[in-house]
Amino acid sequence: MDSETRIKLREQPELMRYIRLHPEWYRQLSRNPDNFPQMEKEAKHFYGRTFPQRVEKIGSQLQMLRLLAGMAKSLDDEG
Numbered sequence: 001m002d003s004e005t006r007i008k009l010r011e012q013p014e015l016m017r018y019i020r021l022h023p024e025w026y027r028q029l030s031r032n033p034d035n036f037p038q039m040e041k042e043a044k045h046f047y048g049r050t051f052p053q054r055v056e057k058i059g060s061q062l063q064m065l066r067l068l069a070g071m072a073k074s075l076d077d078e079g
Contacts, residue, residue, distance in 0.1 A: 001026070001029055001030045001033070002033050004033065005029050005033045005036060008036065014043065014047065015039070015040065015043055018039075018042075018043040018046060018047070019039075022042075022046075025039050025042075
């Protein structure tokens with residue numbers, strides 16, 4: 001693996017963990033360091049950091065808040 005790729009990985013420990021979990025990327029980056037952006041993209045998807053995944057997570061959190069607010073309101077109405 002070239003030194004520039006190693007430096008990028010050291011600066012981003014999450015990507016280093018991803019490579020340890022997926023050693024095929026270590027081999028690919030050793031052969032072709034230009035695949036680094038693709039590996040970053042797959043790591044973001046793996047860790048749930050893509051835009052659609054974040055929107056979905058926020059939506060589910062809002063749904064949970066609505067449910068809790070509804071439950072709190074029903075408890076207030078009873079008491």
